[in-house]
Amino acid sequence: MPKQTPKPGPRPGAAQSVPSQRVVPLAHAQSSSANTDPSKFGRVDDAGNVFVTRDGVERQIASWQAGSPEEGLRHYGQRFDDLIVETEVLEARLTAHPEDAHTLHRSVTELKDSLKDVAAIGDFAALEARLEELLRKTEVAEHEAKELKQTRRANAIAKKESLAAEAEEIAEKSTNWKAAGDRIRAILEEWKTIRGIDRTTDDALWKRYSRARDAFNRRRGAHFAELDRNRATARRIKEDIIARAQAIQDSTDWNATARAYRSLMDEWKAAGRAPRGVDDELWAQFRAAQDHFFAARNAVNAERDREFEANAAAKDALIDEYDALITPEKGLGAARAKLRELQEKWDEIGFVPRNKVRTYEDKIARLEQRVADAEESRWRKADPEAQARVNQFQEKADHFLQQAQEAEAAGNSSKAAKLREQAEQWQEFANVAAKAVDEQ
Structure with missing residues (x-):
């Protein structure tokens, strides 16, 4: 069988082409596990043919024409070291960012698949085992990341549900308008910091909060509108009270007029507050009328x-x-x-x-x-005899009461009850006699 003509190798220093998703290290990057001896895993013959031994089988992977066989061996060994560095970069990324495990799994797979045709000399068995272990770790990390994401999502949902429920409670019951309004706004600021919820669930929770906020604002607006109406009514009442107070401020019927002012003061308190800024002015007018009258009365009384x-x-x-x-x-x-x-x-x-x-x-x-x-x-x-009778009756009452207590202590409740009844009768006699003595 004719010998297969080897494909020309890359130019010295040329970077190996890899998919765009892979992490490509800088050429000839250094690593703690790099710089292995390539002569243990391949060779370059005098004709420039490049061989690598993988799984016990030697095969030609390239042709080296840019220098001596030793330089070619170092070149293809360095290319293998670059693969190790790329592996270490992926390992470091997984350690630093386990939440990116899904993307890293794809990158590791692409790197591992590229080893089949890569032109490099090194311990491919160890590298493949290392990448297999890294794949396993990315799968574990991806699973953990999913669980963590689900946990964070559940926590975020629970927090927003709690905030929505609090807003609904405020909207329904709170009458401390200033504090409640501040809390509604604080809930919104806290709401903005919560992430990790799917759009559908987040929209539903937002609608709950938004409805609660709108309901609170409507109820607060209605309250203050009613308050304004009540203050307008209070203003009219107080203006009438002032008119009556001024009408009697020059009276010299001191007692009757003083009572009239006390009655007007009761009406004033019952009227409630007028609008802010007006109430103090109205009070000053009412107080001036009172002071005018009482100053005149005090002057007369002083004389x-x-x-x-x-x-x-x-x-x-x-x-x-x-x-x-x-x-x-x-x-x-x-x-x-x-x-x-x-x-x-x-x-x-x-x-x-x-x-x-x-x-x-x-x-x-x-x-x-x-x-x-x-x-x-x-x-x-x-009348010593009358007092003597009082003393005699009291002694009888005390005597029967003492006997009743002794009978009770002896466990004779029936006898104790009868004696207590007699003591009460004599005590009543003593009380009547004492009252008669006092009234003589």
Whole structure:
């Protein structure tokens, strides 16, 4: 059989043609596993024929005419080292970007398929085994990437479903309009950061959020429209209140007018707030009318108080005089008579300043209580038998109650109940007797 004429080899330094999808390393790139001895896996004879041994079979792969056989062997060994470097690049890419496993699997397959016709000398068995292992790793990484993608998709869907549900809850129930509006906007910003959901699902979730946002905006708009109407009504009511307040601000019927102003204030509070900016102005007008009236009343009262200071001084003199005369321990009848004299003179003097009324009531009350205490003490001493009956009834009640407790402790509930009933009867007698003593 005639010897097959070998095909001319590439020019020195020419790059091997590979599919466009493959990663092509720089010519003669260095690798930790490159620079293997090509003489172990092929040869170049003196005629320039290039041979490689693969799977125990030697075959011619090219013809070398650009230098010595040794230079040709180095050249085709370097071409094999380039294949190793390309393999290492693919391995590094898989390690750095496992999510690109699908694309890398295709690149590894193309590189492995290209080994059948590549003109290079090296350990093809080891390289093919390495590429087979890399294919297996890309398949594992691709499977893991799919699972991770599905997990991320599920998490993204769950997050957007949660945000949509929150927006729907806000749209339906929230009345804290400022905070709710801020949260609706914050949800949108968070929504934009969530990726990895298919278009159909994402569109459906977006419609939920969008409908909720629109519903919230409509409800908020309706609320503030109603609020504006209520404020307009409040403004009309308050303007009427101001007119009535101004109409009575010069009245000198102090008590009746003061009550009228209190009633107007209640109406004012019930009216609610007028529009912003107007409410403060209305309040200033209403307050001015009140202040005008109460300032006039206070001026009159201040003048009266100055007149009443003399009355206070006169009542102080009475207290000083009668404090030593009202002495029940020296004679209760005489003490009563002096107290009546004091009370008559006290009333004749008249009013004291308003801010001293309580003080002077306490001063005369101290002397009145002195006589009352003496009368109480005398009465109790005058009827010792009545108090003795109270004590006797109470002792009976206490006695039966003690017996009831002892019977209960002994486990005789029936006897305890009867004794307790008797104790209650005697206690009732004691209470009635004590009340009679107090009322005598």
